[in-house]
Amino acid sequence: xxxxxxxxxxxxxxxxxxxxxxxxxxxxxxxxxxxxxxxxxxxxxxxxxxxxxxxxxxxxxxxxxxxxxxxxxxxxxxxxxxxxxxxxxxxxxxxxxxxxxxxxxxxxxxxxxxxxxxxxxxxxxxxxx
Numbered sequence: 488x489x490x491x492x493x494x495x496x497x498x499x500x501x502x503x504x505x506x507x508x509x510x511x512x513x514x515x516x517x518x519x520x521x522x523x524x525x526x527x528x529x530x531x532x533x534x535x536x537x538x539x540x541x542x543x544x545x546x547x548x549x550x551x552x553x554x555x556x557x558x559x560x561x562x563x564x565x566x567x568x569x570x571x572x573x574x575x576x577x578x579x580x581x582x583x584x585x586x587x588x589x590x591x592x593x594x595x596x597x598x599x600x601x602x603x604x605x606x607x608x609x610x611x612x613x614x615x616x
Contacts, residue, residue, distance in 0.1 A: 489545055490516045493524075493564065494552035505550060521553060521560070526567045533570050549575045551582065558586050 490509050494502050497518040509516035519537050527534040535543045549568050553561030562579040569575060584590055595602050 488514045488547045490514050490548045490550060491519045491543075491546055492516065492550045492552060493519050493521050493561075495521055495554050495557065499552075502552060505552075521551075521557065521564055524564045526564065528567075533567060535564065535567050535571070546573050549573055551575055551577050553582055555586060558582065 492502055492505055492509075496502065497520070502518065506516050506518060524535055524537045527536070537543065546568070549565070551561065551565045553565065562582050565575055565577075565579040565582065569579060584594060589605075589607055592602050592605050
């Protein structure tokens with residue numbers, strides 16, 4: 488299986504361990520810096536490039552490890568892989584949802600999962616719960 492680890496820091500211990508584990512299982516795995524990726528969007532022709540114009544070719548699986556500081560850009564790149572029908576361990580919507588604590592709580596509550604009672608307001612009005 489051809490896998491890419493899409494992240495910012497190839498020297499991060501967790502990224503190195505993921506790559507090591509994939510290689511141990513005989514996967515073809517590469518680290519790609521998400522900040523060096525760029526996309527082409529056209530009808531029936533979406534593509535992703537990295538480095539100096541190298542096009543991604545025959546990728547089976549993407550392991551996104553998008554740091555919070557580049558969530559917007561990183562999830563745009565992950566969405567492009569999704570558009571191209573390439574499987575991603577964490578999808579763009581999962582990454583986006585996880586970065587907003589309030590939104591995460593709303594999703595959990597909507598699915599009947601127990602959460603701490605939480606309030607949110609735009610004023611100093613005190614809500615009695």
